[in-house]
Amino acid sequence: xxxxxxxxxxxxxxxxxxxxxxxxxxxSAPPLPRTAHPQAYSTLVGTPHAPAAARDLVRTTLGEWVAxxxxxxxxxxxxxxxxxxxxxxELVTNAxxxxxxxxxxxxxxxxxxxxxxxxxxxxHPSRAPRDTEPSYDTPEHGRGLRLVSALAEAWGxxxxxxxxxxxxxxxxETAAGPGEEGDDGDGTGVSAFDAAGALPGGLRVAxxxxxxxxxxxxxxxxxxxxxxxxxxxxSDLLAGQLDENLVAALAGQLIVPRLADWCAVWLEDEATxxxxxxxxxxxxxxxxxxxxxxxxxxxELRKALExxxxxxxxxxxxxxxxxxxxxxxxxxxxxxxALAYRLVAGGRPLGTLVIGRSGLPxxxxxxxxxxxxLSRRVALAVGAARQYARxxxxxxxxxxxxxxxxxxxxxxxxxxxxxxxxxQGGPSGDFYDLFPGGKGRWCFAVGDVQGKGPEAAVVIxxxxxxxxxxxxxxxxxxxVLDRLNKxxxxxxxxAADAAARALVRPPGPGDGPxxxxxxxxxxxxxxxxxxxxxxxxxxxxxxxxxxxPDGTVRTVARPQTLLGVVEDETYISETFxxxxxxxxxxxxxxxxxxxxxxxxxxxNDGLTTAFAGCAGLDAEGVAERIRxxxxxxxxxxxxxxxxxxxxxxE
Numbered sequence: 001x002x003x004x005x006x007x008x009x010x011x012x013x014x015x016x017x018x019x020x021x022x023x024x025x026x027x028s029a030p031p032l033p034r035t036a037h038p039q040a041y042s043t044l045v046g047t048p049h050a051p052a053a054a055r056d057l058v059r060t061t062l063g064e065w066v067a068x069x070x071x072x073x074x075x076x077x078x079x080x081x082x083x084x085x086x087x088x089x090e091l092v093t094n095a096x097x098x099x100x101x102x103x104x105x106x107x108x109x110x111x112x113x114x115x116x117x118x119x120x121x122x123x124h125p126s127r128a129p130r131d132t133e134p135s136y137d138t139p140e141h142g143r144g145l146r147l148v149s150a151l152a153e154a155w156g157x158x159x160x161x162x163x164x165x166x167x168x169x170x171x172x173e174t175a176a177g178p179g180e181e182g183d184d185g186d187g188t189g190v191s192a193f194d195a196a197g198a199l200p201g202g203l204r205v206a207x208x209x210x211x212x213x214x215x216x217x218x219x220x221x222x223x224x225x226x227x228x229x230x231x232x233x234x235s236d237l238l239a240g241q242l243d244e245n246l247v248a249a250l251a252g253q254l255i256v257p258r259l260a261d262w263c264a265v266w267l268e269d270e271a272t273x274x275x276x277x278x279x280x281x282x283x284x285x286x287x288x289x290x291x292x293x294x295x296x297x298x299x300e301l302r303k304a305l306e307x308x309x310x311x312x313x314x315x316x317x318x319x320x321x322x323x324x325x326x327x328x329x330x331x332x333x334x335x336x337x338a339l340a341y342r343l344v345a346g347g348r349p350l351g352t353l354v355i356g357r358s359g360l361p362x363x364x365x366x367x368x369x370x371x372x373x374l375s376r377r378v379a380l381a382v383g384a385a386r387q388y389a390r391x392x393x394x395x396x397x398x399x400x401x402x403x404x405x406x407x408x409x410x411x412x413x414x415x416x417x418x419x420x421x422x423x424q425g426g427p428s429g430d431f432y433d434l435f436p437g438g439k440g441r442w443c444f445a446v447g448d449v450q451g452k453g454p455e456a457a458v459v460i461x462x463x464x465x466x467x468x469x470x471x472x473x474x475x476x477x478x479x480v481l482d483r484l485n486k487x488x489x490x491x492x493x494x495a496a497d498a499a500a501r502a503l504v505r506p507p508g509p510g511d512g513p514x515x516x517x518x519x520x521x522x523x524x525x526x527x528x529x530x531x532x533x534x535x536x537x538x539x540x541x542x543x544x545x546x547x548x549p550d551g552t553v554r555t556v557a558r559p560q561t562l563l564g565v566v567e568d569e570t571y572i573s574e575t576f577x578x579x580x581x582x583x584x585x586x587x588x589x590x591x592x593x594x595x596x597x598x599x600x601x602x603x604n605d606g607l608t609t610a611f612a613g614c615a616g617l618d619a620e621g622v623a624e625r626i627r628x629x630x631x632x633x634x635x636x637x638x639x640x641x642x643x644x645x646x647x648x649x650e
Contacts, residue, residue, distance in 0.1 A: 038065055038070050038071075038072060038108070039107060039108035039109070040061040040108075041104065041105065041106045041107070042054070042057050042105050043102065043103075043105075044092065044102065044104075044105060050092050050103070051089045051092045051232060052236065054089060054091075054120075055085045055089050055236070057088070057105060057107065058084050058085050058088050058107055058118070059085060061107055062080075062084065062116075063081075065109065070109075071111055072109040072110070072111025073109065075111075075114045075172040076116070077172070080172060083151045083152075084107070084170055086151060086233065087148050087151055087152060087170065088105065088107070088118050088120070089229065089232075089233055090148050090229060091118065091120040091166050091168065092120055093229045093232070094166060095122045095166070103120050103121060103122055105118070105119070105120055105121075106118070106119040106120075110169075114171060114172045115153065115169050115170060115171045116170045116171075117167065117170075118167065118168050118170070120165065120166050120167070121163050121164070121165045122163065122165070122166070151168075152169055153169050153171045154168075155167060155168040155169065230370070231370075231374065234374060234377060235377050237250055238250060238251070238377050238378060238381035239381060241385060242384075242385050242389075243385055243389075244267060244382045244385040244389075245267075245289075247378060247381040247382050247385055248265040248267060248289050248351075248382070249289065251263070251265060251353065251374070251378045252290075254374065255291070255374070256292065256293055257293035259355065259367055259371060260355035260356055260357050260363075260367075260371075261292065261333075261336070261356055261357045261358050262290070262291060262293065262297075262301060262329075262355070262356045263291045263353070263354065263355050263356075264288050264289065264290045264291075264305050264353075264354045265288070265343075265351060265354075265378075266288050266289075266309055266310060266351045266352045266354075267289075267343075267350065267351040267382065268350060268351050268352075287306070288302055288306050288309065290305060297328070297329060297330070300328045301325060301328045301329065303328065304325040304327065304328035305325060308323065309352075310322065310340050310352040318372065319339035319340060319341050319368055319371070319372060320339065320340050321337075321339060321340075322338040322339060322354050322356075324337070324338050324356065325338075325356075332358075333358040333359070335358065335359065336356055336357055336358035336359060336360060337357055337361060337362045337363050338354060338355065338356035338357075339355055339356075339363055339368065339371075340352055340353070340354045341353040341354070341355075341371065341372060341375040342375075343375060343378055343379035343382060344379055345379040345383035346383060348383070350379055350382045350386070351379075351382065353375050353378060398454075398457055402431060402457060402460045403419070403431060403432070404432075404434070404464075407432075407434040407435075408435050408436050410434075410442045410525055410527065410532075410647075411527045412527045412531075412532055412649060412650050413525060413527070413532055413649055414618060414619040414620075414648045415434060415619055415645065415646065415648075416618075416620045416622065416624075416645075416646040416648075417432060417623065417643075417644070417646075418623050418624075418626070418627045418644045419642070419643050420627075420638070420641065420642040420643075421641050422641050422642075428456070429448055429449040429450065429451055429456040429460075429641055430446075430447070430448050430449075430588045430641040430642070431446075431447050431448075431460045431464060431643070432445065432447070432643055432645055433445045433467065433468070434645070435468055435471075437471040437472060437524055438471075438472050438474070439474070440526060440527070441471070441524045441525070442526075443467070443471045443523070443524045443525075444524075444525065444586070444647065445467055445520060445521065445522045445523075446520075446521045446541070446587070446588060446644075446645050447460070447463060447519060447520040447521070447522075447588075448518070448519045448588045448590075448641075448643075449463075449517075450517040450518070463484060463487075463518060467480065467484065467522065470484070471524070476524075476573070477522060477523060477536060477537050478570075478572055478573045480522060481520070481522060481539055481563065481571040482569075482570060482571055484518075484520070484563055485564065485566075485569055485571070486567070488518060488563055488564035489564055489567050517562045517564045517565060518539075518562065518563040518564050519540040519542075519562055519563070519588075519589070520538075520539045520540075520541055521537075521538045521539075521542075521586050522537060522539075523535055523536025523544075525578075525647070530579070530580075531577050531578055531579045531580065531582075531649055532577070532578040533575065533576075533577055534575070534576055534577070534578055534584065535574070536556070536557055536573060536574060537557060537572065537573040537574065538557040538558070538560060539560050539563045539571060540559075540560065540561060540562030540563070540565075541588075542588065542591070542592045542602075542607075543555045543556075543558075544556055544584055544585060544586045545607065545608060545611050546576070546578075546582060546583070546584055546585075547582070547583040547584075547585065547611055547615060547622075548581070548582055548615075549581035549582070549615065550615070551612050551615035552612070553608045553612045556574060556584070557574050558574065560572070578647070578648075578649035579649060580649050580650060581648075581649065582649050583619065583646060583647070583648045583649075584646070584648070585611055585626070585645075585646055586645040586646075586647075587607070587626075587643070587645075588641065588642065588643040588644070589640070590630075590638060590640035590641045590643065591607065591626070591643075592607055593640065594630050594633050594634060594638055594640070595634060595639075596633050596634040596635070601630060601633050607626075610625075610626060610629050611626065614626070618648065619646045619647070619648040620646075622646045623644060626646075627642070627644070630642065
């Protein structure tokens, strides 16, 4: 097969070919010989971060193969990727955590057999295992290799001179699991977790991570070996969610059915935790989220649990007994054990996690401790998701406050606006305004503050109201820029800027007030019979362009110094007339400096050329065409804020 190899290399060179004489010491099949099939490899340093790096290698490489439509990548599905991620994590954890060595990871497609082969080579196979207690039992080196066996069509260990390779072979059919694609194995179809919008295949990963129930005499031994790997993978899955409801859903799928028969999660806001009312007005925690190994019992169990939600306690993460809801589980599950764990992060109660298992008077201590560790991770993930939601809400409110609620309609002028912040929902450095200035004048502004976030928001929060105030006080264009320049250099502005930076991080040595720079294009429009008189000035901003009906383009301002740089700077303005069909284009540097490799959009008068091609379009058509050309200029999305204002005389 003549596919081009794809390699992600962080260490030494590519592995050599496997000798045909290599013997498989363990497993039902020998490792497949290496061919020209697509493969990726990486040498990982023996640190606790190595399993995460190996997981990233598999996810990224398989995604690249699928995106490139390489031969043999057609059978790579989400279940196969999920299984591969779990398998490589277990194999690397075996080598790194147990044996204490560096490893070489190889991921290879075998298109002819529709299989994915993963190899983890240990270059120090004779090194004694670390952190192990003496044992007279039959040794079972490795963590979670039973999981590898369950997921893989075959796996084994191959010994070479100076190296030991643990390998696993995953076929497309094996990775898909029981049932048809989209079936979760019991014929019930796509799970509620998938339907909630979580990562594709996340349910299969969660189910693979959760250990299956074992006889009591072996449960402790398995948990001693597998708990670290299980919790590490669970932490990765939980930390990747920024929605608390998805965190709760993932927690339920990790626990049910292998750690418990059923699980319930109550999430509380701060008012509920202090003994107030839930978000729906009822007392106690909010609505319960329930999972059960048998889906036809979920609804009855939810109704029973909502009647008696757990009361907040000060027990922290330690579990406490919870009343067994036998009446909701049917006659065959009248007896069982249930435990409640408080979800606490940063000293704040966030909710309660309850697990239950039928037929037992109590949970084994090993399961209790494992779920206690898991509940801490769930609480941290919920806390992080809430913090993200709070920050996003603050950013959205701040962003709305920094921009006008609407733009004014000007007699005889059509306007169109494009505003695309690079970070959605957060304060950007670009701003715009179009407002009546009084006495038959309309004013417009397009600006760009150095930086983004709270520091930029301080400058925009000062500049835009002052522009409106000075305009309505009757100041002309140049005078407005003079006074705004002095304002930005004022000590009060610097103090406000320092306060904004303190919100982002505590002040350190050498930190102090810093002057913020502002590029601004500001002008005013005065309609008259037969056109519109425009007066404007550009302070360190991309110069505005004027397009005539015949397709000619020219600049209509001269470059001047940024605002907030030179205290005694005096600004001047330009005046010209917009005749019917004339179009004025004002942009920020997110348009002119849009990059594609080393090239920028405005290189060789690129913006002028693009604008000239807009002759005959209305204001909305011009704005949309420039926006589209800017996006199409580079393969990746723009990495800076975009703002452009089009004014066209009718």
